[in-house]
Amino acid sequence: MPPADSLTRSEALWTAVDRYVAETLMAPDPVLDAALAANTAANLPAIDVSPTQGRFLQLLAQVQRAHRILEIGTLGGYSTICLARALPPGGQLVTLELDPRHAKVALANIAHAGLAHAVELRLGPALQSLAQLHAERVDPFDLIFIDADKPGYPDYLPWALKLSRPGTLILADNVIRDGGVADPNNTDPAVVGARRYLEMLAADPRLSTAVMQTVGSKGYDGFAFAHVLSL
Ligand code: SAH
Ligand code: DHB
Numbered sequence: 001m002p003p004a005d006s007l008t009r010s011e012a013l014w015t016a017v018d019r020y021v022a023e024t025l026m027a028p029d030p031v032l033d034a035a036l037a038a039n040t041a042a043n044l045p046a047i048d049v050s051p052t053q054g055r056f057l058q059l060l061a062q063v064q065r066a067h068r069i070l071e072i073g074t075l076g077g078y079s080t081i082c083l084a085r086a087l088p089p090g091g092q093l094v095t096l097e098l099d100p101r102h103a104k105v106a107l108a109n110i111a112h113a114g115l116a117h118a119v120e121l122r123l124g125p126a127l128q129s130l131a132q133l134h135a136e137r138v139d140p141f142d143l144i145f146i147d148a149d150k151p152g153y154p155d156y157l158p159w160a161l162k163l164s165r166p167g168t169l170i171l172a173d174n175v176i177r178d179g180g181v182a183d184p185n186n187t188d189p190a191v192v193g194a195r196r197y198l199e200m201l202a203a204d205p206r207l208s209t210a211v212m213q214t215v216g217s218k219g220y221d222g223f224a225f226a227h228v229l230s231l
């Protein structure tokens, strides 16, 4: 590990570059700014994706031409809004949230973004909502974003696959955790969950998998990508 002062300088630099990128290629976004302000006012934890990551999610949904998006872990709806903006007319995003306080803030933010018509929030433990969606035989999703409790990721993957089609992109946030994921002796339940999730991806021949480390205003973390080749 590099010394702490060098890490601190890095975080400051990553944040400055994130700000530069946002200023250079992202227009002012009063809707997302208002969502963050509402989250802060409601004391929600500031663990949303960063603005530049949100733009990346939107771009992925566009590349994927996603008509149906599933999100596991809504918080205040920041990533929900970013993803839902990529939907074509008639498209739908279903987002799953356990905490009614978070859900209430998210629904207001989503309505303020003019996306209420496209977003359905299901309140409750994600595992129950996933089983319910499957029981309802909903159409498969084109993109699935896993971003709820990290220890739950290994349990979410089989349900994500049940709700997929060949071609679906399953994306998971926070799989690097300050590099903790590379340490087999790390017992942080979030790290253990991420490691198990990545092992499951690697062991599944139906999936084409990649991991990207990220740095920025939200620190050092990363995304896991799994492209469903067949089912
Ligand atoms: N995707 C959001 C951040 C989500 S933070 C964004 O980037 O803007 C993780 C969220 O998952 C929290 O709101 C938390 O309440 C929720 N969560 C935790 N455990 C859950 C569970 N078992 N089922 C559904 N949601 C859960
Ligand atoms: C945490 C959760 C997130 O989804 C995230 O992006 C960062 C941190 C957390 O629970 O600590």
Ligand code: MG
Residues within 6 Å of the ligand: 047, 048, 049, 147, 173, 174
């Ligand atoms: Mg996250």
